[in-house]
Each structure stands twice: as structure tokens, then as C-alpha cells.
Amino acid sequence: MAHGTPPTQLTNPLMRWVEHRMPVFAFMDQHLNKYPTPRNLNYFWNFGSLAGIILVIMIVTGIFLAMNYTAHTDYAFNSVERIMREVNYGWLIRYIHMNGASMFFIVVYIHIFRGLYYGSYKSPRELLWILGVVIFVLMMATAFMGYVLPWGQMSFWGATVITNLFSAIPVIGPEIVVWMWGGFSVDNPTLNRFFALHFLLPFVIVGVVILHLVALHTHGSNNPLGIDKKGPQDAIPFHPYYTVKDMFGFAVFFVFFAAFVFFAPNYLGHPDNYIPANPLVTPAHIVPEWYFLPFYAILRAVPDKLGGVALMFGAIAVLAVAPWLDTSKVRSAAFRPVYKILFWVFAVCCVVLGWVGAMPAEGIYLTIARIASAYYFIHFLVILPILGKVERTLPLPTSISAAVLKQGSGMVAGAPAEKP
Amino acid sequence: MRRMILAAAAALTLVAGPALAAGEAEHPRQQKWSFDGPFGTFDRGALQRGFLVYKEVCSSCHAMQQKAYRHLANIGFSEEEIRAIAAGYKVMDGPNDEGEMFERTARASDRFKRPFANEKAARAANNGAYPVDLSLIVKARHDGANYLYSLLTGYKAPPPGKTVGEGMHYNPYFPGGQIAMGAPLNADAVTFADNTPATVEQMAKDVTSFLAWAAEPEMESRKRMGVQVMLFLIVLSGMLYAVKRKVWADVH
Numbered sequence: 001m002a003h004g005t006p007p008t009q010l011t012n013p014l015m016r017w018v019e020h021r022m023p024v025f026a027f028m029d030q031h032l033n034k035y036p037t038p039r040n041l042n043y044f045w046n047f048g049s050l051a052g053i054i055l056v057i058m059i060v061t062g063i064f065l066a067m068n069y070t071a072h073t074d075y076a077f078n079s080v081e082r083i084m085r086e087v088n089y090g091w092l093i094r095y096i097h098m099n100g101a102s103m104f105f106i107v108v109y110i111h112i113f114r115g116l117y118y119g120s121y122k123s124p125r126e127l128l129w130i131l132g133v134v135i136f137v138l139m140m141a142t143a144f145m146g147y148v149l150p151w152g153q154m155s156f157w158g159a160t161v162i163t164n165l166f167s168a169i170p171v172i173g174p175e176i177v178v179w180m181w182g183g184f185s186v187d188n189p190t191l192n193r194f195f196a197l198h199f200l201l202p203f204v205i206v207g208v209v210i211l212h213l214v215a216l217h218t219h220g221s222n223n224p225l226g227i228d229k230k231g232p233q234d235a236i237p238f239h240p241y242y243t244v245k246d247m248f249g250f251a252v253f254f255v256f257f258a259a260f261v262f263f264a265p266n267y268l269g270h271p272d273n274y275i276p277a278n279p280l281v282t283p284a285h286i287v288p289e290w291y292f293l294p295f296y297a298i299l300r301a302v303p304d305k306l307g308g309v310a311l312m313f314g315a316i317a318v319l320a321v322a323p324w325l326d327t328s329k330v331r332s333a334a335f336r337p338v339y340k341i342l343f344w345v346f347a348v349c350c351v352v353l354g355w356v357g358a359m360p361a362e363g364i365y366l367t368i369a370r371i372a373s374a375y376y377f378i379h380f381l382v383i384l385p386i387l388g389k390v391e392r393t394l395p396l397p398t399s400i401s402a403a404v405l406k407q408g409s410g411m412v413a414g415a416p417a418e419k420p
Numbered sequence: 421m422r423r424m425i426l427a428a429a430a431a432l433t434l435v436a437g438p439a440l441a442a443g444e445a446e447h448p449r450q451q452k453w454s455f456d457g458p459f460g461t462f463d464r465g466a467l468q469r470g471f472l473v474y475k476e477v478c479s480s481c482h483a484m485q486q487k488a489y490r491h492l493a494n495i496g497f498s499e500e501e502i503r504a505i506a507a508g509y510k511v512m513d514g515p516n517d518e519g520e521m522f523e524r525t526a527r528a529s530d531r532f533k534r535p536f537a538n539e540k541a542a543r544a545a546n547n548g549a550y551p552v553d554l555s556l557i558v559k560a561r562h563d564g565a566n567y568l569y570s571l572l573t574g575y576k577a578p579p580p581g582k583t584v585g586e587g588m589h590y591n592p593y594f595p596g597g598q599i600a601m602g603a604p605l606n607a608d609a610v611t612f613a614d615n616t617p618a619t620v621e622q623m624a625k626d627v628t629s630f631l632a633w634a635a636e637p638e639m640e641s642r643k644r645m646g647v648q649v650m651l652f653l654i655v656l657s658g659m660l661y662a663v664k665r666k667v668w669a670d671v672h
Contacts, residue, residue, distance in 0.1 A: 039671055081486050081556070084638070091638040092645075240667050248664045251657040258653060262646025263458050266559060274560035274635075275552075284595070 031217055036235035037242050038223035040404045044118075045221060046249035047111040052209065053250055054104045059202050061097040069149065071195035073188045076151035077276040095265040101143050102268045103257050105291035108136060116322070117343055119331030120222040126323040128215035133320040135208050140292070140316075142201040145194040147289060148186075152273030157286045159186045159194070165299070168306040185279065225403055226332025227396055234400035285360065293357030294350050298376065300361040301369040311373065318380045325380050327388030335394040339387055346379045446574075446592040448566035451625070455565075455632055458647065461640050462633050467495040469612050470630025473623045475505075476610045478554065481546060481601075483534040486555035487634055490528040494637055495630075502528050509533040547587045549600030558628070558635040565632050567593065572624035575603035 010016045010025060019025050068087050070079035083090035112132070115121055121129035148159045163180055167173040182189030220229065229235050236242075260267060268290060272283045288296050295312050302308035318325075333340040352372045359365040397403035454463045471492065474484070489506040493499070506526040511533055514521035526533060535551075536542035543550050558564035570593040578590035578597075588598040605620045605627075612618055633639070 078486075085486060085491075091642060095642075236671060241671065244660065244664045244667045248657065248660040251653055251660050255650060255653045255657060258646065258649050262642055262649060265642075271560050271562055271564070274556045 031238075032243075033237065033239045035217065035238040036220065036229070036232070037238050038221055038229060038234060038400055039236045039241075040223050040225060040400050041221060041242070042224050043245075043249065044110065044114040045223075046246060046253075047107050047114060048216075049246045050249060050253055051104065051107045051111055054100055054107060055202065055205060055209065058097060058100050058104065059206075061093050061100065062199070062202065064093050065097055066199060069195075071149070071192050073151060073191055073277070076149060076191060080150045092261070095261045099257065099260045099265060099268065101146065102260070102289070102291065103253075104139065105143070107253070108139065109291075112136070112319075113347060115222075116346075117333045118222055118224060119226050119326070119328070119333070121323045122326065122331050123323070124219050125215070125222060128212060128219075129323055130320050131208055131212040131215055133316065135205055135212060136319075137316060138201055138205045138208065142198060142205065143289065143291070145198040145201070147273075148191065148194045149198060150273060151191065151277045153275045153277055153281075153283050154270045154273040154286070156186060156277035156279065157283055158288055159190065161286055162288075163190075165309045165312075168309045170306070222331060223400060224332060224334060225397060225400055226330065226334070227400065230399040230401075287358055290354065290358070293355075294353035295357075297353040297357035297369045298373045300357075301366065301373040311377075315373075315376060318377065322380060322384065326384040327386075328391060328393070329388075330393045330396065335396055336387075336391055337394065338391045342379070342383055342387065346376075349375045349379070445595045445597070446570075448563050448570040448593060450566055451569050453565055453629070453632070455629070455639060458643055460643060462495070462629060464496040465614060465616075466626045466629040467633050468497070469614070469616060469622075470626035470628070470633075471495065472610050472612065473605075473627040474554070474630055477604055477623075478627065479532070479535060481535055481542070481551035482554045483536070483551075484532045484555045484634060485534065485553050487532045488528070489526065489530060489532065491637065495633060499528070506530060547600060551601070554631055554634065556635050558632045560635075564635070565628050568628045568631060569624050571599075572605055572627070573621055 010019055015025060065083065068079065068083045068090065070076060080094070083094050085091075087093075115129065115132070144158070144162060148155045163177055163186060166180065167177045169176060178184060180190070181187065182193060220235075270287065270289075287293070295315055298315050299308045299312040302311055328336060328339065330336055333343055349372050352368065353376065356365045356369040356372065361369070454460060454466070474482075489502050492502050492505065497505070506528050509526040509530075510523045511526045511530055512521055513524050516522055536545060539550055558568065561567045571591060574591050574593045575589060576592075578584050582590065582597065584590050584598055588600060589602050590597060591599045605623045607620055608618050610618050610623065616622060636642075
């Protein structure tokens with residue numbers, strides 16, 4: 001289909017027939033081609049589409065892995081090794097899938113921090129943001145269950161520790177844990193249901209991603225200035241401008257991705273997971289995958305089990321209500337001099353939490369974890385509400401095009417470039 | 421959770437004995453390996469010598485269940501040589517048409533013959549300790565190759581003040597410093613076909629190379645493909661950047 005052609009002018013009779021019954025070409029034209037996008041998006045806006053492509057890569061590689069995997073405690077470990085050794089390019093598929101999970105979290109964490117920096121969660125994009133938090137939670141559940149499937153030592157003991165968290169729920173906790181396990185410990189029924197759910201949840205994620213996109217396309221992308229589009233001169237069509245920019249972003253990111261897959265495929269993993277699961281031998285340090293470490297640090301920072309679990313889940317839940325905790329009318333940190341600094345303090349706080357999450361929970365590490373955990377919540381519950389009321393923000397530009405074209409060569413305003 | 425980990429740690433101490441108790445270990449000594457780095461490959465000579473060390477020394481206690489004799493073709497053994505190696509072992513097969521299990525000569529398609537029928541038999545023969553499967557050992561330890569080399573060459577008398585349990589051996593590279601396995605390599609324990617002197621260091625280095633191959637048999641093709649993929653992606657990125665610049669020329 002020649003882009004830019006109004007769907008009513010379709011010449012192919014089959015396409016006209018389809019279009020009359022279901023206007024799929026008009027829909028594509030509106031959302032993939034003409035879709036007006038702020039002209040000033042920087043490279044941090046690449047990470048949404050990057051997360052999308054990684055989700056596709058994970059589903060495709062995952063289906064091929066599932067064809068060769070055996071979800072049974074006696075065979076799981078060896079079936080994964082068979083994929084690595086006997087299946088044609090099985091090592092490639094598995095290493096893409098294994099490192100793809102880490103890449104997914106890297107991309108999504110950048111995407112989330114982009115949203116926090118530029119205030120993308122503020123009205124009218126609260127629902128868009130909440131759907132994003134839902135995707136994040138689903139991703140964490142999917143990644144956790146996927147890590148259990150190879151049935152190595154960390155699979156088994158990670159599953160044991162994390163499922164045991166639910167026993168902290170008062171009264172019904174222990175019953176819930178037995179119900180989740182399908183027995184009295186992490187065992188074959190647990191592995192089977194984790195495999196089923198690990199296969200299912202990515203498609204649930206796809207569903208929520210579609211909702212995320214519906215919400216996005218209602219008001220369009222936020223932008224680095226954090227001000228609304230005032231007219232056509234502020235926007236450019238999605239295609240070809242952002243399609244080509246996204247393609248370039250994919251290629252650069254794939255260089256990074258491939259470096260891990262081909263040259264350091266196990267760098268982000270734990271060697272203990274190449275030891276078959278053994279319920280009688282506990283690893284010296286049970287550590288989750290790196291992307292869970294900040295939350296793991298919060299969990300261990302609290303001396304009380306129930307309190308730790310509550311704060312860990314609270315750390316994710318507080319993200320969802322950020323649109324109402326942040327009282328500032330100005331979205332972008334570019335015009336919030338104090339928030340800009342505190343954003344980076346918060347970012348460092350998260351990195352510190354990740355670091356102590358990997359350390360033993362004792363001595364100085366525990367103290368650091370407690371301070372950082374407290375600051376994590378202070379940022380959302382104290383700083384965001386108060387700062388919005390007291391901060392002196394910088395004057396906002398009158399429009400996106402006014403701000404962007406001021407320093408540019410000065411393209412004629414009012415005419416979004418039309419590409420042949 | 422903490423209570424659970426504590427309980428589990430206590431269980432560990434009871435089950436595994438002092439050898440596995442959490443403890444300090446010296447950092448492995450760093451060696452140069454032919455398979456290091458993005459262009460690394462395995463040295464076929466070292467792999468074949470390493471296989472001999474495994475076959476003559478390690479395999480009397482350690483299984484390698486992920487490996488079959490046919491895999492040895494990857495490290496340069498011919499079909500005849502592989503068949504001859506396999507023919508040196510008897511494996512259990514069956515049941516036959518009469519319902520009986522029977523012993524037969526191993527074939528190239530058989531997995532490496534395990535030294536013990538099961539874990540219990542292995543422990544019974546080894547003073548309660550379980551010689552681990554070596555198929556993945558290099559991937560299953562931090563800094564695996566250097567760790568193995570250091571461990572194999574690191575046996576010495578315990579320093580003053582350090583007591584070693586009965587039937588245990590001092591090795592500073594093993595977590596906790598006490599290992600059930602006695603120093604496995606003695607000079608000239610094997611005779612290499614290529615007349616390489618069989619020193620402990622040489623054997624340790626070769627068998628480590630062999631085990632690195634066993635853990636990651638795909639490594640050479642992975643790295644070769646990686647170089648091609650990286651070159652392709654870098655060129656693609658450059659081209660897409662040029663296209664992006666051209667498309668965006670009228671917006672900036």
C-alpha cells in the first residue's frame with residue numbers, strides 16, 4: 001500500500017472489498033502512517049517500540065523453546081541442555097530468550113525513567129501510565145516463572161523463596177502457598193503450572209500492550225518539553241519520521257543485545273543455575289535475577305516478614321499512583337530545576353538498591369538498604385506532593401514548534417513535511 | 421523467609437558435611453586460555469589431551485552425562501577412533517525380547533559411561549562425598565576455567581592453625597578450604613600421544629580446556645556467528661542512520 005494514499009482511493013479491488021467491510025487500511029493509515037507525533041521527541045522515546053519488538057522476539061523464541069522443553073522435574077534440566085547441544089541453533093534460540101529477558105527489563109526501566117523525568121504520567125495520560133505498571137508487574141511474574149523452568153539450583157531456590165513470601169499474608173498465607181505449589185513444597189506440580197503460566201502471560205502482556213497503545217494514541221506521545229501540541233506545526237507524521245528513527249534505534253540496540261548473546265551469554269545469569277535443582281542443598285547466597293534486585297533489597301531491608309513483603313509490593317504500587325502524588329502542573333523536568341536534581345537522586349537510589357540487593361543482608365549493606373528503601377518511598381510520598389506546590393518552575397515555551405525552530409534553520413511553520 | 425533460609429542452611433550443614441559449609445576461598449589464579457575473548461577458539465590438541473586425562477583419571481569417579489562418544493568428532497577424533505573409544509566400555513541395554521537386561525559394547529551414540537549406577541553408589545564408594553557430574557562444571561562455577569585449573573593445581577599442606585577433617589584435603593580454592601577429593605593429578609599419570617610432558621600443570625590445563633568445550637560445545641560457532649552478526653548490525657545501523665538523517669533533513 002502506498003502510504004499517504006487516502007484509503008478511499010484504494011485501487012486494488014480486493015483491498016476495496018475488505019476496506020468496505022472492515023476499514024483496516026484506514027486504521028493502519030491513521031495509526032502507523034499519518035499518526036501525528038510531536039516533532040521534538042528525543043532518543044529516549046525509542047524505548048517504547050523497542051520494548052514492543054523485544055516482546056515479539058521473546059514470544060517467537062519462547063515458542064520454539066517450548067517445542068523442545070519438558071516440564072517435569074526429572075527431565076527439565078536435561079531437556080534444556082538438549083536444546084543447547086542437540087537442537088539445531090538451539091543454543092542461539094535459548095541465549096536470545098535468556099538474555100532477551102534482561103534486555104526487556106533494561107529497555108522497560110529506561111522507558112519508565114523516561115516517563116518519570118518528562119512527567120509522561122500526568123493528565124491526560126494517567127491510565128496509559130497505570131497500564132504500563134500493569135505490564136511491568138506481568139513482566140516480572142513472567143520472568144520469575146521463566147527462570148524456574150530450567151530447574152537449576154537458582155530456579156528451585158528462587159521459586160522457594162519467592163513463593164514463601166506469600167506465607168506472610170495473615171491467617172490464609174500458608175494455605176495460599178500450598179495452593180500455589182500444588183503440594184507441600186516447590187515440586188513437579190509447581191513446575192508444570194509455572195510452565196503453563198509462563199506460556200500464557202506473554203499473550204496477556206500483548207493484550208495490555210494493545211490497551212497501552214489505545215490509550216497512547218488517544219492523546220499522543222508526551223514530549224521532552226512536556227507541553228501539549230498546539231497545532232499541526234507541532235507534529236510530524238509517524239511515517240516516515242519515527243518509523244525510520246525507530247528502525248535505527250532497533251539496529252543500535254541489537255548490537256548491544258548481540259554482544260551479550262554471542263560473547264557473554266551467561267554474564268547476566270548465575271552459575272548455580274547450571275547445577276541441577278537439589279532440594280537438599282541450599283546455595284550459599286540465593287540471589288534473584290538482576291532486574292529484581294532493587295525490590296529484593298527493599299524486601300530484606302525490613303526486619304518484619306509481612307512488612308518486607310508489603311513494602312516490596314508497595315514499591316511497585318506506589319508507581320501506579322504517581323500521577324496523583326506528583327502535584328506539579330509542569331510535566332517536564334526541563335522546566336523543574338529542583339525536580340531535575342531530585343530525579344537523579346532517585347535514580348541513584350534505585351541503582352544503590354540494586355547493588356545492595358546483590359550483597360548479603362548484613363552489616364553495612366543492611367543499613368544502606370534501609371536508608372535507600374526509605375528514600376525510595378520518601379521520593380514518592382513526600383517529595384513529589386510537596387515539591388509540586390513549592391517549586392518555582394521555569395517559564396514554558398509557547399509551543400513545541402516555537403521552541404524547536406528557534407535554534408533550527410527555520411522551516412516554514414504550518415506545513416508538516418509530506419513525504420512522497 | 422529468613423527463618424526458612426536459616427533452616428535450609430542448617431540442613432545443608434547436616435547433609436553435606438563440613439566440605440560444603442559456606443566459607444572463604446582464594447580467588448582463582450588467572451590463566452591465558454585459547455578460548456578467551458570474542459575470537460577465541462579451542463586448541464584441538466589440548467582438547468584431545470584433556471579427554472585422555474578425563475578418561476584415564478577423572479572418569480573413575482566423575483560422570484559426564486551430557487556427553488556422548490559421537491560428540492568427540494567435534495574435537496578432532498575420527499569415526500574409527502570414536503568407535504574404538506566406545507568399544508572400550510560395556511553398557512547396560514534392554515530389555516530384550518525375553519525381557520532381560522543385557523550388557524553390550526558401547527556405541528558412538530551412547531553417553532559417556534557413568535562410573536557409578538547412581539548417587540548412592542557414588543557416595544558409598546567415596547566416603548560419603550558425591551563426585552559431581554562434569555558436563556557443565558565450567559559454566560556452573562564463577563570464573564569456571566580458572567577456578568578448575570586453580571583447584572586442580574592448588575593442593576597443599578594446610579597452613580598452621582587450620583585443621584582438616586578426617587578424609588578431607590586442604591585446598592584454598594575450594595569454598596571452605598576442605599575438599600573430599602584428594603589431589604587427582606600426579607605427574608605422568610597419563611602418556612600423551614603427542615609426547616607433551618604430562619606435568620600436573622599441563623594435565624590440569626588440558627582437562628580444563630576439555631571441560632570448557634564439554635560445557636559449551638557451541639562456543640566456536642557462537643563466536644564466529646557473533647562476529648558476523650555484529651559486523652552486519654553495525655553496517656545496518658550506519659545505513660539506517662544515514663537514511664534517518666536524510667528523512668529528517670527538512671524537519672531540523
